[in-house]
Amino acid sequence: MKNIYKRILGVSLLLLVVVFPSCTNELSQSPDNGDSVPGDEFFSSPESYKQNLAKLYAGFATSGQQGPAGKADISGIDEGTSQYIRGYWMMQELTTDEAVIGWNDGTIKDFHSQSWTSSDSFISATFARFSFQIVNCNEFLRQTTDEKLAARGVDETLKSEIATYRAEARFLRAITYWHLVDTFGSGSLVTEDSPTKFYYPDYSSRAELYKFIDDELTAIEPLLKAPKTNEAYRVDQAAAWMLQAKLYMNAKVYIGEDHYAEAVPLINKIIASPYTIHTNYNQLFLADNDKNGAQNEFIFAIAFDGLHTQTYGGTTFLTHAAVGGTMNAAQFGINGGWAGIRTTSAFVDKFDANTTDTRGQFYTDGQTKEIKDLGTFTDGYAIQKFKNVDVNGIQGSDKSGDFSDSDFPIFRLADAYLMYTECAIRGAAGANMPSAVTYVNALRTRAKGAAISQGDLTLNFILDERGRELHWEGHRRTDLIRFGKFTGGAYLWPFKGGAAGGSPTQSFRNLFPIPAYALASNQNLQQNPGY
Numbered sequence: 001m002k003n004i005y006k007r008i009l010g011v012s013l014l015l016l017v018v019v020f021p022s023c024t025n026e027l028s029q030s031p032d033n034g035d036s037v038p039g040d041e042f043f044s045s046p047e048s049y050k051q052n053l054a055k056l057y058a059g060f061a062t063s064g065q066q067g068p069a070g071k072a073d074i075s076g077i078d079e080g081t082s083q084y085i086r087g088y089w090m091m092q093e094l095t096t097d098e099a100v101i102g103w104n105d106g107t108i109k110d111f112h113s114q115s116w117t118s119s120d121s122f123i124s125a126t127f128a129r130f131s132f133q134i135v136n137c138n139e140f141l142r143q144t145t146d147e148k149l150a151a152r153g154v155d156e157t158l159k160s161e162i163a164t165y166r167a168e169a170r171f172l173r174a175i176t177y178w179h180l181v182d183t184f185g186s187g188s189l190v191t192e193d194s195p196t197k198f199y200y201p202d203y204s205s206r207a208e209l210y211k212f213i214d215d216e217l218t219a220i221e222p223l224l225k226a227p228k229t230n231e232a233y234r235v236d237q238a239a240a241w242m243l244q245a246k247l248y249m250n251a252k253v254y255i256g257e258d259h260y261a262e263a264v265p266l267i268n269k270i271i272a273s274p275y276t277i278h279t280n281y282n283q284l285f286l287a288d289n290d291k292n293g294a295q296n297e298f299i300f301a302i303a304f305d306g307l308h309t310q311t312y313g314g315t316t317f318l319t320h321a322a323v324g325g326t327m328n329a330a331q332f333g334i335n336g337g338w339a340g341i342r343t344t345s346a347f348v349d350k351f352d353a354n355t356t357d358t359r360g361q362f363y364t365d366g367q368t369k370e371i372k373d374l375g376t377f378t379d380g381y382a383i384q385k386f387k388n389v390d391v392n393g394i395q396g397s398d399k400s401g402d403f404s405d406s407d408f409p410i411f412r413l414a415d416a417y418l419m420y421t422e423c424a425i426r427g428a429a430g431a432n433m434p435s436a437v438t439y440v441n442a443l444r445t446r447a448k449g450a451a452i453s454q455g456d457l458t459l460n461f462i463l464d465e466r467g468r469e470l471h472w473e474g475h476r477r478t479d480l481i482r483f484g485k486f487t488g489g490a491y492l493w494p495f496k497g498g499a500a501g502g503s504p505t506q507s508f509r510n511l512f513p514i515p516a517y518a519l520a521s522n523q524n525l526q527q528n529p530g531y
Helices: 002-008 039-043 046-058 084-093 121-142 146-151 156-183 206-223 237-249 251-255 260-272 314-320 413-425 433-446 459-470 476-482 516-521
Strands: 298-302 408-412
Touching: 039 046, 046 121, 046 156, 084 121, 084 156, 084 314, 084 476, 121 156, 121 516, 146 156, 156 206, 156 237, 206 237, 206 251, 237 251, 237 260, 237 298, 237 408, 237 413, 251 476, 260 413, 314 408, 408 413, 413 433, 413 459, 433 459, 459 476
Parallel strands: none
Antiparallel strands: 298 408
């Protein structure tokens, strides 16, 4: 699929430029910079269908049409900041105990204090990115209907392949809607069947969007390829099971209903699939994680290539921004650090100082554990998770050291192990504690951590264990909300609420605000309570 990415950089769908902040959030619109090409012309050859599918996957990695800067998809903000993974990561991690950032870019530190507003440019850019991705998926689906294919004389063999492509496009749209549901709660539900001419989409509640995602995943599951039978980076049934299981596990938050029991059969199917736990934790985040064995644990990963998908977001951001102080940039395969992101003492304390858990990749030389000044990189331990070197320490493909080859895992099997364990602890039918102990210890053994027993399995333990295993992978905010610890005073960490020692925050912060520009553009939308 990385080869497809290389070819696709000069190929685009009809919708390529979203003007921000003057853009609207009408997902049915076709923002046009004056030189767009009619959609049909992008499907003029048999190869074009796969190329345009690759563009949908690339939508999670690239930030514009030439990369790493220039011809941005979303204007009005630094292009690298507008990249999908970087924007989502900031909302999921900088708002928690796992990450702080030293920069003074606009309102970025409002993430730490949970004091953001509806005019926040980072939140607005991510909302626009979600909209952009959904629009492109919708257009692909419009251009690949049976009627369109028949009119173009597409043969039956290619039709069969395109049916799978369509299922994958629906998955990519579903996961984007899930990110929207999780972060913003509500919005507009627009699909390939919505009007193509200008109109104001109706408001859709969180429950309505939840139902759409659930129904879509159920519908596409038999249309996707079996686990581990698709090409690299393309999704299969296990990805759909994973997304639906996550939807169910967070249903109490999303729609006020407990659906942990419904998640268990899906998780069991994932665990029984050909995906396997890689033997080395740290290798999961290296430049060769597409071929060092890590790829067998990755159920869905975003491909990054230092030469062909250049962006200042993604793992380039996660590698450069995490390096500063006395850290040796060359050991990370980069030409210099950006001295930005570190972690809090509250997260460091999740690790037992008396064990050699390899997941605790803290850099402490010249760093203080406690943070006095968020703007000082050496305040707070650094985390050495993402590196642009392979298992032999050799730098990635971009020998200038600017851009990373490391792929970013969205879903991996280890997460499924922990999801099963959480279901067992919560008493969900079909999940049992002995199996949960086995799954947790498999991960702890890999990390050279101490084994646990059934008596150790509590909700507090599994929340901490998820942090130890999955930190900086974009899960933490969602997890803390599900466990009732993101807002309020049940769990405080440094700079939560704006205080050095942490202070309680209001519960409405469990959702981000619908951006002010979106509300101004479409009065059918409704702002989330508290904003």
